[in-house]
Amino acid sequence: MKGILSKIILILSVILLQSQAMSSILISKHHTVPESIKKEAKEALSFYPELEDVEIDIRFKKEIKKSTMQAQPQFWSLLKGRKGRRYVIFISKKIKITDSEFSTKNIPSNIIVGWLGHELGHVCDYQNRSSFGLVIFGFKYLFSEKFIKEAERNADSFAIIHGMEDYIVETKNFILEHANIPESYKNRIKRFYLSPEEIMLLIDERDKKMKVE
Numbered sequence: 001m002k003g004i005l006s007k008i009i010l011i012l013s014v015i016l017l018q019s020q021a022m023s024s025i026l027i028s029k030h031h032t033v034p035e036s037i038k039k040e041a042k043e044a045l046s047f048y049p050e051l052e053d054v055e056i057d058i059r060f061k062k063e064i065k066k067s068t069m070q071a072q073p074q075f076w077s078l079l080k081g082r083k084g085r086r087y088v089i090f091i092s093k094k095i096k097i098t099d100s101e102f103s104t105k106n107i108p109s110n111i112i113v114g115w116l117g118h119e120l121g122h123v124c125d126y127q128n129r130s131s132f133g134l135v136i137f138g139f140k141y142l143f144s145e146k147f148i149k150e151a152e153r154n155a156d157s158f159a160i161i162h163g164m165e166d167y168i169v170e171t172k173n174f175i176l177e178h179a180n181i182p183e184s185y186k187n188r189i190k191r192f193y194l195s196p197e198e199i200m201l202l203i204d205e206r207d208k209k210m211k212v213e
Contacts, residue, residue: 024059033058037091037116040109044116047162051123055086058116060104064092068104069115071122072138078131087126089119114164114171121158125151149192156194160202172196 024032030053033041041058045051055077064070070090077086094103104112126134140147159168173196175181175189194202 024057028052030055031058032056034060034091036105037112040112041116043113044120044164044167047117047159047164048120048124051120051127054123054127056089056120056123057086058089058091060093061090062093064090068092069119071119071126073126073134078134081131082127085127085131087123089116089123091115108174110167111171111174114159114167114174117159117162117164117167118155118171121155121162122151124158124162125154145192152192153194156199157202160194160199161206165199165203168194169196169199172199 025035025038026032027038027042028045031041031045037058045056061070069092072088072090074086074088077084091104126137129137137151141151156168159165172189172193176186176196
């Protein structure tokens with residue numbers, strides 16, 4: 001029975017991957033992305049050499065509530081342990097912020113790189129957690145604003161430690177200084193994510209450690 005169930009799961013996975021392949025391309029042995037953002041994806045991934053052998057599938061999604069992108073492990077891959085995990089980064093095709101709507105294709109390239117860098121920071125964070133730990137992570141993220149803040153700041157921190165500070169700061173400024181983005185959304189960004197000032201402090205700490213090493 002277990003063998004039959006495994007085969008069914010494998011067949012369903014193949015069908016799903018084939019349907020995604022129509023709009024995605026392989027940019028490395030383990031990474032697939034929509035062709036329209038392959039340049040940005042390659043740039044963001046270049047900062048994370050430790051993710052070279054990690055299965056990551058970047059896909060467009062019609063809509064993501066309260067966010068522009070979302071990184072998560074594929075559920076069935078949690079049964080395989082860290083080395084066998086597969087992650088999906090969803091990108092909203094249209095970014096709707098209260099009454100304002102932005103098409104992803106009209107977002108500046110560097111901002112896309114910054115967003116992807118942040119989501120790859122989540123993947124790095126996930127890789128440091130056990131499968132059971134990721135299940136607990138998911139529940140906490142759903143029900144605790146305090147945990148959301150911790151998780152999002154961790155992702156920013158991973159991106160900065162990997163040298164993506166210019167992209168991350170540019171992305172923050174794009175949101176905080178954009179005239180058409182409502183204050184309510186800007187306040188959410190300020191509440192849950194690192195501020196540009198906090199990012200600069202983290203950069204200083206990183207550079208000091210590099211000099212000591």
